[in-house]
Structures are given as structure tokens and as C-alpha cells.
Amino acid sequence: MPPLDLTLCMIVKNEEEHLAKCLDSVRDLVSEIIIGDTGSTDQTMDIALAYGARVIPLKWNDDFAEARNKTLDQATRSWILVLDADEAADMWDADVVSKLLVSDERIAGYFVPLISFYGDFNEEDYFTDAVCRLFRNHPQIRFKGAIHENAADSVLELTRRPIPYAPLQIKHYGYLQSEIERKNKHRRNLELIESSLNKDPFNPQLRYALGTEFYQESKFNESLRHLMAVIEQNPASGYMSDVFLKAAFALNVTGQCELSEYVTDMGLASHPGFTDLLEFKGLLKAQKKDFEQAHEWMMKAAEQGKADPRYSSSSGCGTYRTHWLSGRICEKMLQTGRAAVHYMHALYLNPDYHPAWADALHLSLLEQNSGHFKEWIHTLQKPVSKKQQNLLVSAALNAGREDWLDVIAEMPDLGKTRQVWIEMMRQYAPQPGNSLYSELLKASARWPDDAIWISYLWVSAWKAGDREAADRAAEQLKTIHSPLVPVHAFLSGQGNISLPEPVALTALQLFLQCRAYAQIHQLLKELYKQTSSAHPLPSSVIAGLLSAPAYVLTKWCLDWLPASPPPQRSPSLEEILLYTSFALRCSSSSCLDDALRLLVDYADNPYALAASAVCLTEKAKHRHSMSVMSGIQLPKLLRAATLRI
Template sequence: MSIPDLSLCMIVKNEARHLERCLSSVAGLVAEIIIADTGSADNSVEIALEYGARVLNIPWEGNFAKARNLALRQASCSWILVLDADEAASGWRAEVLNKLLGEQQVHGYFLPFIHYVGKAAGGEYVTDNVCRLFRNDERIVFQGSIHEEAASSIWAIPGGNIAYAALPIRHYGYLDAELRRKDKTSRNLQLIHAALQLDPASIPLLYALGTEHYQQGEYGAAADILLPLLKTVPSGSGYLPDIYLKTAYALQASGRPEEAGTVFEAGLRLFPDFTDLLESYAGLLLEKGDLEKPYRLLKKALQSGDTSQRYPSSTGSGTSRTGFVMGLVCEKLLRYEEAADYWEQAIGYDPGHTAAWNEFVPLCLLAGEEQRLTALTRRTLQAWPPALAGRCVPAALNAHAHEWLAVLSSAPQLPASVQAILQVLPEMLRQPAESAAAPLERLLRDAPDQPPIHGYLWAWSCRSGNAAAAGKWLAHLAAFRPGVAAVHHRIWEESGGGPQPLRSTAEHRGAPAAQQRPSEHAGDIAAMQHLSEHADKPAPAQRLSTDQPGDPAPAQPLSFSDLSYAAQLLLQAGAWSSLLSLYRNTAPSLFQWCRLPQPLLRGLLQAPAPFREQWCSIHRNHAQQYGNAPASAAEWLLYAAVAASCGRVPCLDPAAENALRQSGSAAAAVALSCHKLLLAEEAFPGSAPSGRISWLLLVRTALRDGL
């Protein structure tokens, strides 16, 4: 394939750290390289010469267009490509480029620029389309001392035509480190203000000035500059959509939401498929508490899809990011299935979309859709970042999602220590509780300083009722997690010598007799890797009051963080009796189940029926001791979920009902309505619709509402 008839023209000053990446990205794609150096003091010139460039030494006069045009006039090829040193062509092929350069009716091409922002390349970015590939024609020149552009000169040519070419350019100059190193903002503002003194009404310069303030987070100043431009910018200007977007957002961010809404509406009348504008307007309305209109706006944005060929854009607009936000809106509307669909769609665009997984995982687990979660995991697992795999393992263990855990266990992203524990779980599941700990003990011999394994062994000993073994492993565990000793004290000393066996309760006489074999999943992978991000922030350590009835003071402070750690261990190990003892002997003001990781709430419903019956009994006893009003609406909803799983209608005292009603939560309103239907069905079988309700999803919504 012949090298394209193309000249690369650049202006450079002290760009040694970037120049090689730029020049290597166009190797074999350009016939000549012309570099106008404006006074480099590093080895930029030497690097350019190594790539066969012709280097011109030109003075810097504070005018980017003038410097670029000097380089253009030295080009000898039929077409010119203009790059900066902190840019690089991405995935270009000579055969594609030759075809584009052969189009007789085209004078230039808009190229998609991917501007990385933030701390690291490859993360967040914004995009726009810039004309940097054009014919070598003396009428085509750059204009503007800063933020210079060549498109206007092409459009001024009779019949001048600029097409779009899917030849991406990656730009690294907006990364935080580069902005600090070059002090671009200070330099740009000096150049813009100097140019405005000569042409104070210049729309491109005012746009550039507003953009500089916008990028610095000076939204009030940006809005004051950009808002008047909306009345003066010609409708065909390529940067008009960006002015609408920046103006509306700047108004919103500077506390002028009504003006922002007006600008959003005006912009969408002109650009109805501009996905970033649609999504940003939805964000403004969501701040006001509206849901239905943002739902429609986001749906239109997803229908429009990726519009980066026509408008400036940012990471995931119209695709993964918009789908993620749409899922949040759907969940607020209690459209749980639809929310899951949109989060799955977002993951389809970006398999490693951590935020979408963080919502999709607990939603599927609480809804009992483990198969759906397993299928999506199987399709996308290879593309996951390591941290995501590490967070999903404890979620699967807490939920007793065995099928999903089997898929996760094959994740190559998991550390070897985690894989080793997951490899012994099948062997442990086949053995009785008394002897199942042997594989863990063998692992401990190979790596004695592993607190997670000590935690597993402590929980397994609690399950088997072996007080001596539990004390032994606690001694090891307490060196790393001393607060667990207080939890152990409540299980073994304050329960009359140890956990009591599971039994059916009078409260639930008549409940379904189906007995589930206790899960024997051991180990708290969350504790192992400190990756339990799904949990709420732990409460500060506190000593329980000694004047609360039925709740003697522990020998040492008991914190919610330690309760959460221990509860996960016990539930994963199937130590149901110990878990009940802990619940029974701890005040509900401290042991609030809804503050535990959400997947664990699904694990509760996977427990044996006698456990769930006694759990409900303890909940009711606590309510009687500490007052009828629930500690939180979410806590009562969880009780309703567990009671319903036992085939019982949950008890709702007047005070608790009043508290739910006054919460104003949609989840509470739905729960109250469903409770009445359950009462009607109980009194008059067949008289009321028996539609299925997912109480656990209402728990999740109540938690999101802060109840």
C-alpha cells in the first residue's frame, strides 16, 4: 500500500515527552513531516529529526494561527494533516486514508478528537470534531490567535465542502498533570484578552474566553460571557451546540436553574438529538424532584445514541452513561425491571462499567434474579477490572448465590489468595460442619498470617457449636480485628453458654414446613480484601447503654462495623443459631440489618425456615421492648420480607403504620397498600389480587430515600 500524499505540519516547543508518541502514531501514513519549532530548550528537535522531519525555526509572536500557517506553506503534498505534539492518531490505516484523500468533492475532513480529562489517559474524556485534515490550498488557512480553526476558510471557498472522517485523534493535553505543567489556563487567558483588545466583539474569542472560565469551574463568569452569545452566533456555526450546553450547565451550576431551563429548552428546539444536552437537562429536572420528564429526555437520548459525529460529547453520552442514569430514574419510579434492563444495556456498551454493576448486582440479588446476573457475568467477565471481581465475590457469598459464585470463581482477576479459598469451598460444602474446616486449616498452614481464614474458622466453629475451637480462632482473629471479641461475647456468654438450636416458634405456627439445608459457604471475602463497598458506612464505635431492658452491657465496646463483619461471616458460614443469638442479645439501635450489605438481605431469605421464624420473633420482641415505631421504615420492610417468606402476613402496629405513612416514601406507600391486600386475602381467600411483590426491592428503595 502506497504512503498517502499527505504532509504532517506541526508547531512545537519543549514537547520531548510527547513528540515521539505523536510521530510514531503516523508512521507510514504521511509522506513528509514539517515541524515549526518556536524555541525548544529540550531535545524536541532531535526527536523530530530522528523521524525524518524538516524542522523550521520560527519566532513565537503570541499567535497560533500565524505560526501554523507558516508551517502549512512549507508543505509539498496534496493534503495536509495538522497535529499538536500531545495528540496522536489512533488506529488509522493507509488504505482508508488514501480513499478519503481521493474524494474529489471534499476540501477537508472533520476528525473526532478524544480529549482525555482528569488524572489518567484512558478514563474520562470529552469529544468534539475539528477540521485538521484538508487540501494543500493557499486559500485554506488558520484563523484566530488562540483556539485557531481552519474550517471557516474552507467554507469561504465557493463549493467548499467539509466531510466527516472516522479517524480518531487522542489528545492528552487536558489531563490534570499537563494543565499544571504548561499552565495552559494562564497562557490562554493572556492571549485571549490581548486579542480581545484588538477585536472586543469577536464571537470566537468570547466563546474561547467563556470556555476557559467554564473549564476552571468559574461557572458564573462563564455564564455571563456565553449567554449573550446565543443571540449573536450564526445558526450554522459548528460551535453553537457547545455554547448551548456550556451556557445551560454554567447557569445551573451557578445557582440560576430557571435561566438554565430556558436555555436547555431553546437548545433542544435547535438540536433535538443532542444527547449531552438531553442528559444535562434531565439532570437539572432531577435536582428539582421531577422524574417523568427526565425519563422521557433520557429515553430520547438513548434512542439518539452516540451523536459525537455531530455534536461535542463526553464519555458514554447516549450509550453507557445515559443508560446508567436512566436506570437510576427508573428505580426511583419503582420500575425495577426496567431499571435492570437499562443497567444491563449500559454494561453491554461498557462491560467494566463499575457504577452500573454496583446497581445491577444488588437489584438482581434482591429481586431473586440470580440466573440473569450469572448469564451477564459469564458474557462479560473477561473484561472486568480486578476491583469489580473482588467486590462481587462477597456479594455472591452474602446472598448465597451459589450459581453466580461458581462463575465468579473462575475470574482471572481475583488474587491468588481469594482463588485458593474459593477452590476449597466445594470440598467444604460436601462435609458436615464439624469436619468441614479442615481445608481451611490446610490453607492456613501454608500461609499462617491470613486474618480472613481465621475469621472463617471462627464462624465455622460457631456453626458447629464448638466453643473451644471458636475461642481458639478468636484469639488469632482478635489480633487483627479486636472488636470481634465483643461480638463473640454476646454469642457465647450472654446466651446462656452458647447458641440455642433452631426451633419453630408459636408466632409462626402453620408456616410452610419446607426445610432448607443450611448453606455451608464459609469465609468473608469482603473482610479478606476490605472490598465490601456495598455496605453502608459503619457507625462509630459505641458502648451499649446498661439501662436498656434485656441488653446487658458487653465486656468491651461493640461497634456496628464489627457487628457487620461478624454477621457476614456467620451468615456465609450458615451459623444460623449464632446469628440469632447475636441478634437477640444486641439492641436494635445498634444492630440494624438494613445497614448491612444489601446482598446479605437476600441471604436472610435463603436461610432455613426455623431461622426465619425465630428472626421474626426477635424482631417483634425488640419492637415491644423499645416501642412500636420501627427503627426505620427500611427495617420494618425487611421484617415484612422475612415474614412473607415464612408464609405469614407481617404484623403492623398502629405506631409503625403511622411512621411509615408519615415518611412520604413511595416504597412505604406501596408497602402499606400491599399489606392491606394481604390482610384481605388472609381474611377472605381469593377476594383480593395476589400479585407478587418484592419486599426486598422496597427495602432498597426505602434505603435510597434515607428511611
């Protein structure tokens, strides 16, 4: 098909990194390219000329609309497409575009969904918006606004009818962190918006733009000053859905929870079916511990599905992210079966969604039933990613699950080093004594500088009770600047050393994978020195701790909290639930009594009440030989109590 009756209009400055990709995406569609250059000093103009573009120099007057309109003035084709250099047409079909250009004389322009990626580049992290970038070459259709300029208003003024949506997409890379830092966009935008607001202080679009700039910098109080003002003005504009969503979130973050819910309800009243607000309403209900209502709102979002193109939306809302959140809410209600279904649904919709991977795996490990998850891995239509593989290996080793290690061993691209290491851990880690250290020492000659081998050699030396070997391995840790060096000093009793939580947790997992039980409990007590932990123990760690032999669990329980004298600190609920789980596994009646006494301090917490019921049921079974069944499993209750939504 020959090029269409379509002109591409752009404004650029120093865009040599992106321009070719943008022009490649439309070179077979457009018959004319007009590029306004506002002062490039790199190879931008050479690239533009190589694609046959007509380049016109533009004086930059801090006004995007002015610059864009000068390129529109040069267009000679019947229709105009506007792109930025950091954008690209997403595999547009020429036949589809051609039909749009000749479909209806009353149509003067189209909204096109804009997919903006953010953070570090990841196809999973994006938000959507609708922009009027495809419109007729008409003298009355021009951009308005010095920044966040739009042509939609002039199209509406010309036609007096709603602007239809085109079945096309534009991908936008300008919100990636690297691009924001490279162009210093935030500072530039603030200066332009504030300058424009000085001339037009009540302009709602400019106030929305300024509120958005502060929002993206996490300056939520400053953002709310402008977003709430726009809500009061309530202009009839397509960006209002985004105003309600950003304002509701900012209010919640700043502790104004009731007002946040009020604004959410306002937004839903004026934008029914706005998926992101439906999901956010569910999160607000979960925040209030009203999990039944939270799940209902999540289901409304899931039923709505992917947001209507006229609403700003974020990746996964109404689809995989909503189902993942629904799974967490079900776990909070101790409905683990329903939670597993939601996690699997999320993975069906997006097999690469890591949060659902992690939760599905950890929940199955606590249930001691990973059959469904293993089946899922075997039926995947694509290979397991490196990130997922790392998660599986770590979780399987933490929990001591040989069946999972069997699955991992069958994975392609596992790597020879990892294959040998996993097989050695599977064979020798469960054995007491120095067998693991001896085998690792033999194998380490093949990988003398490998951080993994050095770390596990050090851990296995501690397990073997060989302090000289542990000291030698610690010297090697110093040469690779390992964060485990202070852990060695801590275990050696070298002064009053307090370990940072991330370091203690990393070390705990390494010792757990090697089944070095004496050091595990030292590190566990160190983690719980403070009454609250910033990060709950991973479920795979809990599963691994609970797999320890009964005599080990009994020793841990007795060492944790003697009946007298009274404890010098108040244990956190997480800590109490963990040791109560130990007591149930090893049938320690005295520790159950201690747990019941401590759980009284958390009488208002539903998970503490449920744990008390489990303890009392267990005591009844022991003391009266009663066949009492409890439907609550403490490990899953512990996970639910510490799970964050």
C-alpha cells in the first residue's frame, strides 16, 4: 500500500537516541514528515533528513502549543499525525489507518491510547491515557496550552460532537527514569507551568498539570493543593478521571483516609466503571480491615476488566494486578483456597507477574502442597525467567522441599554451577555434622572466587562447629566485600554487635538452607530484638523453620521464653505466632501456655484471637484426649497476620 494522505508533525531537540525508532514506526504510513527543531546540537537533524523529513528551525519560546502549531502550518496532507521523538506507533496496520481517514466526513479527529512506561524499562509497568494526535488538517484545529498542550478542545469546538477512539496505540518512553533524569523534565515542566499560571491562575488544566508534577515527585501535600482545586472547579474534561484517582491516592498517603474515600466515591459517581478507582476503593476497604467489602470491590474491578480508553489507567488494573490483590485479601480472611485461585488467575493473565509468582509459591509451601503450582510451571507456554528461577531456588532451599528441587533441576539454562550447587545442597544439607562442609570444600576448588561458594562454605563451617574453618572462610568474605562479614563477628561474640535487619535476614536464610540450627536461632532472636519488624519473615523461611526436627523446635521454644522471670520486652505478634507454631509442631504445652498469656496483649487483633483458639483446642486435645479438629492452621494465620496490602 502506498503512503497515506497523512503528514507526521513533530517538534524535537537533541533526540538522536529516539528519533529513528519513532520514524521507523510510521515511515510506511505517512507521505510527509515535518519536523520542527528547537536547537539540536547532536545528530538529530541528520537522522531526520535521512528519513526524508522537511526540517524547519524553530525559536523556542517556552510554549509547546506555539511550536507544534508552527509545524501544523507547514503540513500539506489532508490528515495530521503528531508524535514526540520518545514515542512510537505500536505496529499500526495501514488498512486500519486508511479506513479511519476516509470513514466519516463529520469526524475531525481521533483519540489514540497512549501507553507510557515508567521506572526502569519494563513492559509490565505502564499507565494509559488518551490523546488526540490524529486529526484533519484544518486551520481551526490547533494545540492549546504552553505545556501539556492538547488539540482535543479545538476538535470539539469544530465538530460539536464526541471525539471517537481509534483502535491504535502509541508507546511512550519519556517517563522512564533514565529519560526524566537525562532531560531534567520535572524542573523544566515546573518552570513552564508556574509561568503560565502567573498569567492564568485559575486555569484548571494548568493546575492539573502542576498537581501532576508534584505527585510524580511524591510531594503529595503540594499536589493536593492543586488537584483538590481542580475537583472544586470540576471542568468538563477528559483528564478528570486522573484528577480523582491521584487526589484520592494522595489523600490516603497523607493520612486523610476518610476524605480519600469521599473523593473516590465522587470519582466513581462521575466516572462509573473507572477500573482504577474501583480497585482503589477495594484497597481503602482493606485498609479498614473490611476484607469482605474489599473483595467485593476488587471483583467489581475484575468484572470491569481493562479500563475504558477514555480513562487514565495503570498496568494490570482490572486484570492480573487486581486478581493478585484479591488473593492477598482472601489470605487476610484465611480463605487460602480462594487466594490460590486468584493468584493462578493472575498468572494465567500475565505469566511474568512476579508478585503473583511469589505469593502463589509461598502459600503452597506453607500448605505443604505445591502440586498445583508445579503443574502450572510444567504447562507454561514460555520458559521460566531468571528472576522467577531465583525465587524458586531460594524458596525451595529455604523450605527444604526436595520435590521443588526436582522441578528446578529439570529447568533448561539452569547453569552448571547452580546445578552442582543445588544437587550438593539437596544431598548433604539435611545431614548433621561436617559432611556438607567437606563436600563444599572439595567442590570450591573449581570456583575459588565465586561468592555463592564462599558464602556457603562459611555457613557450612559454622554448622560443622569448625571455628578455624569458619574464620578462614570469613577472611575470604572480606576479600569480596560480603555483607556477611559482620554476621561472622556477631556469631563469634566479638563485642556488642547489632545486625541490620536485611543482613540478618539474608544470613538466616543461608543458615536455614544448610540446616545449621544453632546459628539459625541466634539470628532469629536477633531479628526479633525490636518489637516490630520492618519486613515479615518470608513464608519459605517459616516453612523451613517449621520443618526442623521436633527436638530442635522444643529447644527453640524453651530458649525463647522461660516461664519465669517475666520477659524484659514485649514480643511482636508475628514473633508470638511463630513460636506458637513451633510449640504446636513439637507439642510443647508450656510454650502454648506462654503464648496464650502473651496473646492477651493483642486481644483486639482477630489473628491473635484465632491463634488463642488454636492453642486452646490443642490443649484440649492433649489434656482430655479429645478428638477436636481445628480449621485454622497457624502458619497460614501467621502469614495472613503479616501480609501487607
